[in-house]
Amino acid sequence: MTNRIEVVQGDITKQQVEAIVNAANNSLLGGGGVDGAIHRVAGPELLKECRKLKGCPTGEAKITRGYRLPAKWVIQTVGPIWRGGNYKEDEYLAKCYQSCFALLEKHLLKTVAFPSISTGAYRFPLERATKIAVTETINFLKRNNFVKKIIFVCFNNRVYDYYVSELKKYSISI
Numbered sequence: 752m753t754n755r756i757e758v759v760q761g762d763i764t765k766q767q768v769e770a771i772v773n774a775a776n777n778s779l780l781g782g783g784g785v786d787g788a789i790h791r792v793a794g795p796e797l798l799k800e801c802r803k804l805k806g807c808p809t810g811e812a813k814i815t816r817g818y819r820l821p822a823k824w825v826i827q828t829v830g831p832i833w834r835g836g837n838y839k840e841d842e843y844l845a846k847c848y849q850s851c852f853a854l855l856e857k858h859l860l861k862t863v864a865f866p867s868i869s870t871g872a873y874r875f876p877l878e879r880a881t882k883i884a885v886t887e888t889i890n891f892l893k894r895n896n897f898v899k900k901i902i903f904v905c906f907n908n909r910v911y912d913y914y915v916s917e918l919k920k921y922s923i924s925i
C-alpha cells in the first residue's frame with residue numbers, strides 16, 4: 752500500500768503516468784485552473800473529443816485520450832462546487848474518486864495522477880477535500896492489487912502539506 756501512493760508538488764500536465772485526472776466542469780468544454788492547463792498542453796484535439804461527450808454530471812467521470820500530454824489518457828471528472836457543506840458536497844467529491852477508480856479498472860490502467868479536485872475555483876475546503884481523497888484512495892487500494900501508482904499532484908506547498916499530514920495518519924510517509 753505505502754509504496755503505491757506518492758505525493759509530489761508540481762504540474763500535473765508533466766506527469767509521466769498512463770492517466771491524469773482533470774478537475775473539469777459539467778460542460779467538459781474547458782475552463783481555468785488545472786482544466787485550462789491540461790487543455791493547453793494536450794492541444795485542440797482534446798477539446799474536439801470532449802465536445803462529443805456532451806458533458807459530465809457532477810461526481811461522474813469520462814475518459815479521453817491525452818493527445819500531446821505525456822499521459823496517454825485523461826480522466827475527466829467533475830467535482831462539486833462548495834456551497835457550505837449541506838448539499839452532499841462530501842458525497843459528490845468521494846464519488847469523483849470512485850468514478851475515476853472505476854475507469855482505471857475498466858481500462859486496466861496502472862498509474863494515475865490526481866489534482867486536488869474541487870479545491871480551486873470550486874472552493875471546497877482543502878483539509879476536508881484532502882481527507883476524502885486519501886480515504887477513498889486507501890479504500891480502493893485495499894481491494895485492488897493491480898494499480899501500481901497513485902500520485903497526488905499538489906500545485907503548491909499548502910496542498911502538499913495537507914496531503915503529507917493526512918497520509919501520516921495512516922502511517923504512510925512520503
Ligand code: ADP
Binds near residue numbers: 775788875910
Ligand atoms: P476546481 O474547479 O475543481 O476547484 P481548479 O483547477 O480550480 O479546479 O483547482 C483544483 C486544484 O488544482 C487546485 O488545488 C489548484 O491549485 C490545482 N491546480 C491548478 N493547476 C494545476 C496544475 N497544472 N497541476 C496540478 N494542480 C493544479
